[in-house]
Amino acid sequence: MGIISTILAGGATALGRTVQDVTEVFRPNANRQMELEHEAFGDALSQYSEEFANPGSSWFDSAINGLNRLPRPMLALGTLGLFVFSMVDPVGFSARMEGLAYVPDPLWWLLGAIVSFYFGARELHYARRGPKPARPRPTQPTKRTTRHQESTGDNPALNAWRRNKQP
Numbered sequence: 741m742g743i744i745s746t747i748l749a750g751g752a753t754a755l756g757r758t759v760q761d762v763t764e765v766f767r768p769n770a771n772r773q774m775e776l777e778h779e780a781f782g783d784a785l786s787q788y789s790e791e792f793a794n795p796g797s798s799w800f801d802s803a804i805n806g807l808n809r810l811p812r813p814m815l816a817l818g819t820l821g822l823f824v825f826s827m828v829d830p831v832g833f834s835a836r837m838e839g840l841a842y843v844p845d846p847l848w849w850l851l852g853a854i855v856s857f858y859f860g861a862r863e864l865h866y867a868r869r870g871p872k873p874a875r876p877r878p879t880q881p882t883k884r885t886t887r888h889q890e891s892t893g894d895n896p897a898l899n900a901w902r903r904n905k906q907p
Contacts, residue, residue, distance in 0.1 A: 811858060 826833040 815855075 822833075
């Protein structure tokens with residue numbers, strides 16, 4: 741009896757595996773799909789962690805990061821500095837502005853292109869992020885009808901009350 745039950749048990753297991761394999765041809769195994777997605781997510785996280793494990797804290801990286809942060813404050817403070825300089829030393833300011841008149845046009849175009857690309861790339865970066873979620877508008881207060889205000893709608897009961905109230 742032991743041999744027959746062993747054969748039947750093994751056959752049932754083999755039959756079950758066969759049915760499972762045939763079923764997975766038409767519909768993928770959801771558990772296995774989740775396991776594969778979890779493995780892929782883990783691999784991606786480990787790749788990112790390896791990439792950012794060494795943040796590059798050398799003196800060169802720190803210097804470049806500092807230089808990347810300078811253009812906007814320098815342009816803003818430099819413009820304000822020009823206003824202050826024009827009030828402190830108007831003669832020196834006008835002499836330097838005359839010197840700017842001698843700068844050739846192609847150099848002005850190059851400066852404009854550099855500034856445009858710098859700020860344009862920044863604007864494009866924020867445009868690609870998508871729009872910010874809109875804030876809900878505050879609701880407008882509804883107009884309430886009180887004893888001292890006239891009603892804007894046609895209300896027969898209110899009109900009758902007003903007729904009886906007035907002498």
